[in-house]
Amino acid sequence: MAAPPPPSPARARAPRRPLRLAVALALAALTLAAFAAVTLRLQLEPNVASLLPERGDAAALRRYVRGFGGGDLGVVMVKGDDPDENAAVAAEIARALAARPTVQRAADRVDASRALDPWLAFRHADARVRERLAAALSPEGMRERLAETRAMLLAPGGGAAAEAIAADPLRLAQLVFESADIGSGVRTQADGAFATDDGKVHLVLVQPAGQALRGADARAFVADANAVLDPIRAAHPRLTLGLTGGHAIAAATEEMLTRDLAVSSTLSMLLASAVFALLFRRMRALAAVMPPLVLGTVWTAGLATALPGGLSAIAVAFMSVVVGVGVDTGVHVYAALLEARREGLDPEAAGRAARARTFRAVLVAAVTAAAAFGALALSDINALRQLGLLCAAGEVLTAIAIVLVTPAVGAWLERGAPPPDAPARWPDGLYRLTRTRGRALALAALAALPIAAVALGAAPPLAEAIVAIRPAELEPLKVQQAIFDAFGGRRGQWVVLLADGEQERARARADRLAERLASMKADVEAVDALTALAPAPSTQAARFAARDALDLPAKAGELERALRDTGFAPERFSAVLDGMRSPPRQEVTLADLERGPASILLSRYLGADGGEALVALYVRPRDAGSVDRIERAIREEDPKAMLTGYTRLEASLRETLAHDMPRIAIVAGALVLLALSASLRSARDVALAALVVASEISLVLLLIRAIGIPLHAYDALVIPVLLGITVDEGMFLLHRARDIEAAGGGDAVIRETLRHEGPAIAATALTTAAGFAALAFCRFDGLRDLGRVGALGSAVGLVVALVVVPAGLRLWPRPHRRA
Incomplete structure (x- = not known):
């Protein structure tokens, strides 16, 4: 019986058509949904709170920004x-x-005149001023102040003060407001x-x-x-x-972030495309790689719309990073397609072969990089968590999109004769560097030097992170600094934040704390608090009680005699004397302030967050030696008070970096090591790949110090992520070397590995560097520094991989199995 004839190619392809159609429809629906979400829902978060850690002083500053920033x-x-x-x-x-x-x-x-009934002025008198008021109301004090008042009236122009003096001959209100140690922030x-x-x-x-x-x-x-x-x-x-x-x-921050997002994403596409075309030397390949790359980026941006509060300033970098790193997958997939065409496969078969040959390697590389990015989710800074999660998702999504789409599009583009294999010449130069074991040993020792230097303390010092949070180029911040300079202010103001379920209780706590700090004249230069305008009801009650303890009605007769003795007619001061015999007890309320000109100042002191009332007071220490004493006084007076402010943020950011860096580095390193072990399955290869990333990270740290790139929490925490991004270069070299060793080994392993894989990894590394480099054109300082570190790391990782892997293969060859 004759065997059935083999199915025709058309019939063999027929079952795949419904599957392809379903995949294409699913991709189109997903893309449309993501695009609609980005268009309608993507928001940028101008709130600086997302850039602050969630612990220590910075956590209190986050709460202050949320409660008062609005x-x-x-x-x-x-x-x-x-x-x-x-x-x-x-x-x-x-x-x-x-x-x-x-x-x-x-x-x-x-209205800064503070014209007020002298007997009501007591409600604004702190402890030290109450002592002076009591002295002014003694028989001797009355006569002394009345003599000064008389001299004022007799001086040239003194008649203008006659009406105010008739209402307050002892000038008690003046004593209260001019002697107060607590100001209201109004100059x-x-x-x-x-x-x-x-x-x-x-x-x-x-x-x-x-x-x-x-x-x-x-x-x-x-x-x-x-x-x-x-x-x-x-x-x-x-x-x-x-x-x-x-x-x-x-508004300026949002405008700047919108501009940075547009500029960096566009530039990353252009730069990555230019580098790809220059190194890959196949312009049509862009038509197969860029569309799925855009798809993956749009899908990732769709995920960004789900972020609560919007996309933070640092997380804006995700698009440039995803574009730069995502091109890596396209390079390897398209190179495999061309290689399959040169082997004689027809275009469609070559597309399937390219997908089959690269699927495992590129997805392992993408998952490895995603794992490293995902380690940023351990950070205490929300913006870095956003960046890590979005870049991790983008890595995987762009890899999937390219593996699905690029072979099909490439097969259509490469219907003609495949281009001849024209190896680049520069890999031969690298081969000669490691042609002997002596040369290889010297290069390996050279690669180890940066590791030793960093271990001995040559890593760069941390820079100020405040610049990364408050961009120097933001026009409103320049205006703010100009005002600061004009009014003779100086940096160093702290914020003391009190939170309570009841606003009046929080105000009372703030009043007590303000009085305690104001009494520390040797340590505190200034205290700015709401109590100068409207003390809490309980504070006013206590101050009126202290006034009543002076027994003002009993002193009215003494004031009448003092007026007469100093040359005044007591009958002209009958209103003052009547008030003294029956002191008024009218409290000033927030509603009173809201009806007057001072209402505009209330938002400086009162806020709300998380269902609690917030009250802020502002303190300026005299010098660094005062810090510990002020902190101790605050803890003693109100242990629940939170001490914060931008001037205290630097220490908190350094603490966060010290807390986050080891965790992120350990997790990223462990995940990368697991991925290498699963992919390479060889102790030698894993050791070589680990040496590549260790040497690269160390050299990057040394170059950061030499070039002068500021190293702060927002770019330093990206350094561990380079473990996952740059491990690709070493991993692909080792994959190629393993295939060549299996086929025959010998001295050709190094030469052929560099010749066939060198140009591809150069393209991947430099397109990644191009994606990061696009961030260098951002106006936001934190993004600019992040981009410089990422670009430097990608370029350095390429150089180290091209030196260390050949040297390792020379020094540690795998024995060739003879048939």
């Missing part, structure tokens, strides 16, 4: 040489801004204007209607503010007008 005051700076013009323009801006729909209040001045001139002493800088304080951390609110406020400021700039070209504050910073 309702931060806006500030307009008016700077010019003519004080009168500055004042007039500031007043004009305040009036115009107050009329805008996104502004609740705007003021260029506040004004005699007329209440927010201005420097020379009048060359005026400020307008603005309370926006929306939340700074809502992008739409921040953008709307900035648009309204610019609509007011732009025509005024044109009318007063000699003046410098600037806008800062939470809304302005958030």
Whole structure:
């Protein structure tokens, strides 16, 4: 009986067509869904809280940013040489801004006169001021102060103060407010204007209607503010007008991140494509590699839309990294396709062969890199966790997309005669470097030197991470610094944060803490707290009780005699004497402040987060020696108080780096080692691959120090990730060497490995470097530093792999099995 004829090629392909159609439809649906999610839902997070660790002082700063960042005051700076013009323009801006729909209040001045019933002024008197008030109300103190009052009235121009003195002849209110150790953060001139002493800088304080951390609110406020400021700039070209504050910073940060995302992703595509075309020397291959790479990137961006709060500043880097690293898979798959065509396979069979030959290696490489990126999920910094998870997902998704799509597209592109195998010449030069065991031993020793240098302490020191959080190029931050310089401020302010379920209780705790800190004159330069404007009800009650303990009604007669003895007519001060005989007890409330000009300052002190009321007070230590004593005083007075601030953040970031780096490095290293063991299955090969990454990381650290790249929490934690990214080069060289050794071995192993695999890994490494290098064009400092470190690591990893692997193969050859 005759054997049945073999199925025709058309009939053999027929069962695959429904499967291909199903796969194509699934990919199209997934892509459309991801694209729609990116278009409609992808948000950038301008909130700096995502860049802060979740432990120590930084955790408290995260809470402060969340609780107070939303309702931060806006500030307009008016700077010019003519004080009168500055004042007039500031007043004009305040009036115009107050009329805008996104502004609740705007003021260029506040009533700073503190005109107040002297017997009510006690509610604002801290402990030291109460001592001075008691002394002023003694018989001797009354006469001394009345004599000073009389001298003031007799001085030239003294008559202008007659009305104020009639209401307060002992000038007790002046004593309260001028002697207070606790300020309200308001620096004004005699007329209440927010201005420097020379009048060359005026400020307008603005309370926006929306939340700074809502992008739409921040953008709307900035648009309204610019609509007011732009025509005024044109009318007063000699003046410098600037806008800062939470809304302005958030809007500028979001704009910067949007620009950085667009620029870096576009540049990464262009640079990676250029490097690919230059090294791979097959332009049409881009048409097979780039579309699935875009698919994988879009799928990853779709996942980014699920991030709560939006995409943070550092996580914006994911797109450039995914593009740069993702091209690696395309290089290997397309190279395998061309190799199969040269072997005589038809295009479709070559596509299947390329997928079969590379599937395991490229997916293992992708999973290895993804595992290293995934180790960033252990970080205490949310932005780095986002970056790690997105890059890990992007690595795997782009690899899957390329393995599925590139062989099919490549098979269609390579229907003609395959290009001749034209090996590059430079691998032969590398081969000659390790042609003898002596040369190989010298190169191996050279590769070990960076490891020894780092072990002996040559690693770069940590730089300041504050720059990475607060970009120097952000215009509102420049305005903020200009205001800081003009008003004679200096860095070093701390924030003491108190959280409580009841706002009044939190305010009372803040009042007690403010008094304790204000009493530490040797250690504390300034205390800025809400208690200067509106003490808590319990604080006011205690101060009124202290006033009543002085027995003011009994002292009224003594004041009457003192007035007469110093030349005053007591009957002209009948209102003061009546108030003294029956002291008023009217408390100032937050509602009172909200109805007056000082309402604009409330958002500086009161916030909310997580269902709790927050109260902030601000402290400036005198010097570094005061730090421990201030911290101890805060712990003693209120153990639950949180001490934070940007000036204290550096230590917290260093602590986070010390906490995160070992964990991430150990996990990334262990995952990479497991992946190498599973893939290479040879102690020699695993040892060589491990030596490649160890030497590479050490050399990168030395070069970071030599070049002067700032090393901080946001780029240092990417260094362990290089373990997974750059291990590919050594792994693919060793895979090729193993295949050649199995076929015959001998001296040809090194030469043929470099000749056939060298150009491919050069293309993969340099496209990865190109993806990272695109980040160097970002305006955000943290992204720029991250990109420089990643690009450097990718390039160094290539060089080390091309030197160490051939040297290892020469020094540690695998015995050839004879048939």
